Amino acid sequence: MYEKIVEYLLSSSYQIAFTGAGMSTGSGISDFRGPNGLWKRYSPEIASADFLRKDPKSFWEFYSVRMRGLFEASANPSHKALAEMERMGLLKWVITQNIDGLHQQGGSRNVIEIHGTMRRSYCSTCFEPYESSEVLKMIDQGQNPPLCKCGGVIRPDVVLFGEPVKEIERALKIASRADLVMAIGTSLTVYPANLVPRTVKENGGRLIIVNMEETPLDEVADEVVRGQVEKVLPEIVE
Ligand SMILES: CC(C)NC(=O)[C@H](Cc1c[nH]c2ccccc12)NC(=O)[C@H](CCCC/N=C(/NCCC(=O)O)S[C@H]1O[C@H](COP(=O)(O)OP(=O)(O)OC[C@H]2O[C@@H](n3cnc4c(N)ncnc43)[C@H](O)[C@@H]2O)[C@@H](O)[C@H]1O)NC(=O)OCc1ccccc1
Numbered sequence: 001m002y003e004k005i006v007e008y009l010l011s012s013s014y015q016i017a018f019t020g021a022g023m024s025t026g027s028g029i030s031d032f033r034g035p036n037g038l039w040k041r042y043s044p045e046i047a048s049a050d051f052l053r054k055d056p057k058s059f060w061e062f063y064s065v066r067m068r069g070l071f072e073a074s075a076n077p078s079h080k081a082l083a084e085m086e087r088m089g090l091l092k093w094v095i096t097q098n099i100d101g102l103h104q105q106g107g108s109r110n111v112i113e114i115h116g117t118m119r120r121s122y123c124s125t126c127f128e129p130y131e132s133s134e135v136l137k138m139i140d141q142g143q144n145p146p147l148c149k150c151g152g153v154i155r156p157d158v159v160l161f162g163e164p165v166k167e168i169e170r171a172l173k174i175a176s177r178a179d180l181v182m183a184i185g186t187s188l189t190v191y192p193a194n195l196v197p198r199t200v201k202e203n204g205g206r207l208i209i210v211n212m213e214e215t216p217l218d219e220v221a222d223e224v225v226r227g228q229v230e231k232v233l234p235e236i237v238e
């Protein structure tokens with residue numbers, strides 16, 4: 001079925017994966033812009049630094065629901081397939097936009113969380129670190145917004161809209177070394193993260209897209225697969 005992709009993987013020397021929320025819908029976590037995406041129900045503005053400053057209570061009402069869902073979720077066959085590719089030496093890095101930590105739970109070791117992680121939080125005033133599971137307990141006890149001992153508002157360790165993407169230099173350095181990138185379960189609409197697959201392609205590398213819906217890079221891709229990642233990726237590994 002996916003001979004071409006297997007051939008590309010085997011004939012490449014520095015393969016990376018660039019992943020998005022479509023990886024985790026199979027684990028019961030909503031994506032953003034898909035048919036049942038979060039942005040169909042909420043305005044993306046809620047995931048911005050401005051909104052956290054203006055209305056931390058509503059911000060946490062949105063994030064605490066997602067955080068609980070994330071703690072109940074587990075890695076699906078698509079996460080495990082990428083971990084298997086890494087073990088086979090056919091995948092050097094996973095650069096993910098996801099904040100759910102499911103790649104690591106699926107067994108991947110070389111993971112860059114370009115938009116941060118929901119599993120850690122910190123004080124927006126003194127940067128004191130907090131485990132998100134502790135923060136959820138504070139909210140359960142009625143403390144919303146959750147406050148640090150210094151009185152500062154605690155926030156999840158994720159990159160919000162309007163905030164700089166700390167890991168972008170490191171991710172683009174790796175992309176400039178790669179000769180193959182698989183863009184998986186992402187609409188490729190968020191900047192500057194979406195420079196990662198572009199950089200590999202502009203350096204003469206190959207681009208493989210596995211996504212249910214169209215993306216802005218389909219026309220420059222070497223291979224496009226319209227299918228469910230939790231079905232397609234295990235078949236590629238077989
Ligand atoms: C929306 C976009 C237009 N906006 C941006 O890109 C903005 C910049 C910008 C503003 N206005 C603009 C106008 C034009 C262009 C750009 C901009 N970017 C920023 O603000 C960035 C920060 C962006 C990071 C925001 N944080 C996230 N997440 C963490 C939080 C959280 O998650 O709550 S982004 C968020 O979107 C990312 C991308 O979404 P996808 O993962 O691709 O998910 P999506 O739903 O879109 O697609 C999923 C696809 O999977 C498919 N699918 C679903 N299930 C399956 C399945 N089972 N199988 C196969 N496919 C499947 C679906 O069909 C769908 O196509 C997510 O990963 C997630 O991380 N920061 C910055 O620019 O800072 C500057 C700066 C510099 C210096 C100093 C100060 C400031």
Ligand SMILES: [Zn+2]
Nearest residue numbers: 123126148150
């Ligand atoms: Zn503090």
